[in-house]
Amino acid sequence: MQINYCFFIYLPKFAVKVQRIKRMNLKFEKKRILFALFFPALFIILLWLVLLVEKSLGADWSRLGIFPGRINGLWGIFTSPFIHADARHLFSNSVPLLVLSWCLFYFYRDLGYGVYPILWILSGFFTWVFGRDSWHIGASGLIYSLTFFLFFSGIFRRYIPLMAVSLMVVFLYGSTVWNMFPIAEIVDPSVSWEGHLAGAVSGLLCALIFKKQGPQNPPEPEEEEEEGEETAGEFEQ
Secondary structure, X not given: OOOOOHXXXXXXXXXXXXXXXXXXXXXXXXXXXXXXXXXXXXXXXXXXXXXXXXXXXXOOOHHHOEOOOOHHHXXXXXXXXXXXXXXXXXXXXXXXXXHHHXXXXXXXXXXXXXXXXXXXXXXXXXXXXXXXXXXXXXXXXXXXXXXXXXXXXXXXXXXXXHHHHHHHHHHHHHHHHHHHOOHHHHHOOOOOHHHHHHHHHHHHHXXXXXXXXXXXXXXXXXXXXXXXXXXXXXXXX
């Protein structure tokens, strides 16, 4: 029996190439992670700068929020997520906003940058439509829209990695669902449960509208195997 010594010559070279490919993939994933984190981190820094300027000037920018039913309250659709009552309010929004925004831009990278402004505008608009007569400020409506979009997008796509993201979202922020009902106003009158509900509705709508776009569950290869078995059976007959 002859031994092909070329195998022993090229095997180490092949192994080195495989290692290089793995390193390249690892570097690419690290870049994706950092790139997905860039915009959320920048946005949160901007929110803190806005709060710092407001408090240093001794100003009250709550009128940049949303006032439902008023024309002058429409501008708040675009500006209200930048305005927070105090540092405690902003801190409670910063972590979930960072985590959820990163999940959107990392797992839905081809869709995230288009969906984000739609979630922003829709959640603000619905707050303006059915919110109570008061100034609604803060990014919590956007947080709820991200939460519900990520949860239902994974469910609608039936794609295991995205369903895992849905379960993670439920585990981290599932308890916040109670803050989107009128009972939240009884516990804390300053809570805008209408803004939370508006965000939830916006996230669900966007998950429905964009369920055919972005990452999808890959088709199962069983059909091809079945066809192969059928053709083989025909030849046997």
